[in-house]
Amino acid sequence: MIYNIPFIAVAALIMIGLYAVIFKRNLIKIVIGITLIESGVNLFLITLGYREKSIAPIHTGNPEGIMSLPVPQALTLTSIVIGVAVLALMLSLIIHIYRHYGTLDVRKLAKEEDEE
Amino acid sequence: MNMDTILTHSPALIIAVPLLGAFLTPLISRINDKLRNVFVILTVGLTGFLVSLLSYDVLINGKIHTYVFGSQDIGSPVVRILFEVDGMNAFMIIIGAILVFVAVVYSWAFMKENTGLDKYYTLILLMAAGMFGMMLTGDMFNFFVFLEITSISSCALIAFWTNKGKAVEAGFKYIVISTIGALFILFAIAILYGQYNALNMAVLANSIQSPMTFLDKTALVLLIAGLAMKAGIVPMHMWLPDAYGRAPASVTLILVGTTQASLYALFRMVFTVYGNSLSLDAEPLRQIGEVDITLNGLLGVIIVLLAIITIIVGVLMALKQSDFKRTIAFAAVAEIGYMFLAVGAGLWAIGTTHGMMALKGGIFHIINDALDVGLLFLVAGAIYYATKETSLNKMGGLARNMKYTTIFFLIGLLAVSGMPPMNGFASKLLIYESTYLINPILAIVAILCSILLLAVFVKVFHSAFLGPKIPRFNDVKEVPKSMLIAMGLLACVIIFFGLFPDLIVNNIVDPAANALANNSNYISQIIGGP
Numbered sequence: 151m152i153y154n155i156p157f158i159a160v161a162a163l164i165m166i167g168l169y170a171v172i173f174k175r176n177l178i179k180i181v182i183g184i185t186l187i188e189s190g191v192n193l194f195l196i197t198l199g200y201r202e203k204s205i206a207p208i209h210t211g212n213p214e215g216i217m218s219l220p221v222p223q224a225l226t227l228t229s230i231v232i233g234v235a236v237l238a239l240m241l242s243l244i245i246h247i248y249r250h251y252g253t254l255d256v257r258k259l260a261k262e263e264d265e266e
Numbered sequence: 267m268n269m270d271t272i273l274t275h276s277p278a279l280i281i282a283v284p285l286l287g288a289f290l291t292p293l294i295s296r297i298n299d300k301l302r303n304v305f306v307i308l309t310v311g312l313t314g315f316l317v318s319l320l321s322y323d324v325l326i327n328g329k330i331h332t333y334v335f336g337s338q339d340i341g342s343p344v345v346r347i348l349f350e351v352d353g354m355n356a357f358m359i360i361i362g363a364i365l366v367f368v369a370v371v372y373s374w375a376f377m378k379e380n381t382g383l384d385k386y387y388t389l390i391l392l393m394a395a396g397m398f399g400m401m402l403t404g405d406m407f408n409f410f411v412f413l414e415i416t417s418i419s420s421c422a423l424i425a426f427w428t429n430k431g432k433a434v435e436a437g438f439k440y441i442v443i444s445t446i447g448a449l450f451i452l453f454a455i456a457i458l459y460g461q462y463n464a465l466n467m468a469v470l471a472n473s474i475q476s477p478m479t480f481l482d483k484t485a486l487v488l489l490i491a492g493l494a495m496k497a498g499i500v501p502m503h504m505w506l507p508d509a510y511g512r513a514p515a516s517v518t519l520i521l522v523g524t525t526q527a528s529l530y531a532l533f534r535m536v537f538t539v540y541g542n543s544l545s546l547d548a549e550p551l552r553q554i555g556e557v558d559i560t561l562n563g564l565l566g567v568i569i570v571l572l573a574i575i576t577i578i579v580g581v582l583m584a585l586k587q588s589d590f591k592r593t594i595a596f597a598a599v600a601e602i603g604y605m606f607l608a609v610g611a612g613l614w615a616i617g618t619t620h621g622m623m624a625l626k627g628g629i630f631h632i633i634n635d636a637l638d639v640g641l642l643f644l645v646a647g648a649i650y651y652a653t654k655e656t657s658l659n660k661m662g663g664l665a666r667n668m669k670y671t672t673i674f675f676l677i678g679l680l681a682v683s684g685m686p687p688m689n690g691f692a693s694k695l696l697i698y699e700s701t702y703l704i705n706p707i708l709a710i711v712a713i714l715c716s717i718l719l720l721a722v723f724v725k726v727f728h729s730a731f732l733g734p735k736i737p738r739f740n741d742v743k744e745v746p747k748s749m750l751i752a753m754g755l756l757a758c759v760i761i762f763f764g765l766f767p768d769l770i771v772n773n774i775v776d777p778a779a780n781a782l783a784n785n786s787n788y789i790s791q792i793i794g795g796p
Binding site for chain 2: 164171177180184187188191194195198221222225228229232235236239240243244246247250251259262
């Protein structure tokens with residue numbers, strides 16, 4: 151059971167993130183939801199590579215014991231970098247939207263669209 | 267350096283050339299604007315040359331090219347990225363090359379009055395590099411990376427006109443949908459990696475045997491959901507009309523290409539990675555009474571249903587739009603439905619001749635849709651350029667002043683609604699014939715919606731080009747040469763494809779369809795023969 155906790159956390163993070171994206175009306179909260187999903191997926195990748203009592207996969211000085219798998223960590227690193235880029239882009243778009251409409255509420259934005 | 271060396275390295279060069287060009291563009295832009303435009307066109311032209319070299323070798327000589335980044339040693343457990351180019355990849359990169367080239371030529375005049383063009387061209391080239399990457403890669407995680415490169419750069423381009431609130435909104439919608447889709451895909455990749463310890467598509471395809479495990483099924487669902495989101499299948503299409511409608515027309519053209527790259531990836535996942543479970547002798551998923559539920563039947567029915575809904579929703583929504591580009595965007599949704607319909611039908615009736623025919627029709631329709639919808643978007647862009655107007659209600663009588671544009675619109679109109687002798691007719695006929703054999707209702711819906719599409723565009727044609735003179739448009743001039751050349755290029759290809767469909771089907775579409783239908787060649791190229 152104790153070893154399943156990371157996976158439960160993954161499921162919880164993704165579910166909370168999806169909930170935020172679908173039901174929240176504030177654009178910033180939607181962005182937070184997306185980052186939550188992303189953290190969930192990243193945690194999943196990291197957890198896949200972990201073995202019980204393993205050490206970090208650094209070969210310097212011939213350490214003893216088993217190492218965790220480095221490939222998922224490399225993947226996660228890439229995914230985090232991409233995530234930062236996406237986050238920055240989304241926030242900058244939100245700044246522009248706020249300048250144009252003066253609101254971040256999805257309902258009010260939709261109303262503006264109808265009026266135009 | 268002789269031709270063979272270039273050919274061997276072309277899969278890497280097709281991505282490297284636009285990528286390098288992208289980062290050189292701002293530097294050259296400091297010298298001279300015209301020089302930058304020439305440089306970008308040359309970069310894209312060089313990429314196009316490499317694409318034609320590679321795809322000629324793959325399609326005509328029937329070779330499968332692989333390109334290894336990292337250790338060349340096949341045997342050892344290595345970390346490396348493989349590019350694999352078979353008929354389907356070669357087919358897709360041709361589409362990508364045509365679209366990017368036309369878009370860049372079109373941009374010369376279309377974007378002239380904008381500022382920040384060095385960034386614009388950089389993003390265009392990045393988008394092209396990402397798109398080619400998606401089409402060429404044989405590695406799941408690498409695919410995810412290229413997908414994100416493409417979606418980040420295309421999001422920035424959709425919101426390029428930041429002075430318009432709606433463009434920014436469309437960009438935001440796009441990035442939300444594409445990020446969630448990409449994360450679904452990454453989750454699926456992680457599941458497959460955890461199970462099989464491999465990221466290579468061919469190795470995964472070899473490992474996923476029938477019967478599928480529970481994790482395989484989960485990953486398949488996540489992959490289809492994520493990629494369908496990116497490809498704009500109803501009910502996940504709402505970002506598409508906004509993004510297509512608000513982006514500059516030249517960007518929309520490449521967006522069509524990236525959407526189709528996602529569609530290609532969907533086919534690749536279903537047909538190649540899960541190909542072993544699709545074959546007829548694979549074990550059924552479940553038995554209900556006497557009926558076996560097989561993977562290909564189930565997937566086929568689901569895809570066909572989604573496709574029918576996509577076609578109907580797309581066409582009906584197109585009918586009620588009053589904005590020029592949004593009308594075309596909804597028509598583009600419907601067109602994606604046609605490809606999906608044909609491929610779903612092919613999946614449903616896998617292993618039969620009409621199943622194969624449906625598959626061919628669907629694949630042929632991918633290139634036709636890119637050309638037809640692309641041409642229409644360019645015309646819409648040209649009208650916006652000349653009149654600064656997007657609403658159909660305020661247009662009229664433009665045929666008097668814009669002769670060539672009118673002709674190009676007519677060509678696009680006939681092609682998109684599947685009229686002979688344009689290319690849309692050739693592929694749609696294949697789709698009608700094959701789906702009729704599978705279920706007549708499918709063909710009836712497809713034909714009916716094609717007629718409705720014709721109605722949509724005749725309405726558009728009437729309200730934009732015909733009708734009385736509007737004094738406001740008296741001094742509207744024909745658009746500059748570079749835009750006419752771009753539209754003319756597409757129109758020529760459309761007519762050529764329409765007049766010689768046999769040539770295209772036999773030489774380009776057949777290898778692609780065979781590559782999809784039979785995944786053993788793709789696998790054995792990496793794993794080694796059976």
